[in-house]
Amino acid sequence: MAVDPFKHEAFLYGGDTEFVAGLSAFLRDGLAAEEPTLVVVGAKKVDLLREELGDDSAGVHFADMAAVGRNPARIIPAWQTFVTRNAAPGVRLRGIGEPIFPGRGPDELVEAHRHEGLLNLAFLETSAFWLVCPYDVEALPDDVIEEARRNHPHVSHGGHSERNGLYQGLEALSAPFDAPLPPRPAEAAEIAFGPSTLDALSRRVAERATEAGLSVSRRIDLVVAVSEIARSGREGTVYLWRGRSRILCEIHGQGELEEPLADRLLPAADAHLGLWVANQLCDLVQVRTHPGGMTARLHVPLD
């Protein structure tokens, strides 16, 4: 019997009424077929779907995208856990994930789009998993919807699902990710590091993070993340500055991210851990490959 491949679909809707109508039908179909289902959307939308499903909502697991997907690089591991725990011969899985919603900042939005594209690679060999990503066409700008069309092999709207001719394909994902980062300010602190100065780097980042007003636990997170990445890079330069609501820290060094998913999948036993650790501890990690090497920009909120 043929097994369905991974189906990654953008669901284009306008407002809460269409959101609930379209997705509650999708969930009820899954419940009727006894398919394990995970929904990761904002808390308000979780409530709307629960209310619509009534008692049936107990058969669906819900999670808040604001927590799970604050750092978009953490979403694929969450789906991996869902798939690993529920996949079995003959079992079909359903998911709803809304990583792109009004209120995402510009940097987060770039990384959330990247995440959407990488889902196609992450679950390329996963069968019988249907993941629907809702996009509110009334609340999101046109360029965001256009990017959604480039990242999803399937699109549905108005009750119709179709293959998407605008999907960019996997080839685009294998190219170095070099989307430009907003320029860092001229006043950013600059700290060069090498194999013999990693302890000094940690101390200087700690001093700067303290001066900038980060909480103690956030300071520790930042120092751990920076030092782990620097340790793999052996030498390079760290820049650190204060944004409006966060501390930004950029690490420059040699190398390239050869495997597009390397910063979010569980590292192999002989792999460096730096970028993976940073994604565990920071709200956003932007990794870029360029002719001069690599840049990792870490965002840590001042909260």
Place this chain on the structure above:
Amino acid sequence: VDAARGTLLSVIDSEHAARIQLLYRQVNDRIHSVGSDVFRIPSDEPLALVCECLDLGCVERIHIPAEDLKRARSSPAHFVVLPGHEAEGYETVLERNQRFVIVTKDEAVVERLRAAAAAADEDTRPEAGLQ
């Protein structure tokens, strides 16, 4: 174990499960060492550790003082997870309170993985640039 964590944990082999938790443990050991060595956090003040559970998507933090963490680290096979995040069938609960649960796993599996990790120590790994 709630519905999200599923009842089909048997599809994860015990070695994979221990590998996940050893990685989280490494993160927490770094948090502990930076907290004490760089920031001089007193041992009775809580550190915000990552939950060492099997959910790769878990983003919750455990607030635990270093002195409690030391007790949890009395064996390499012990891990610290949030209440409700322990995985039946993969680990045995040793201690439970409102803030955290200490679980233990198959010591032989953990030791094998620790040895493999030590053999591939970060400082001896091939240079790959920032990773």
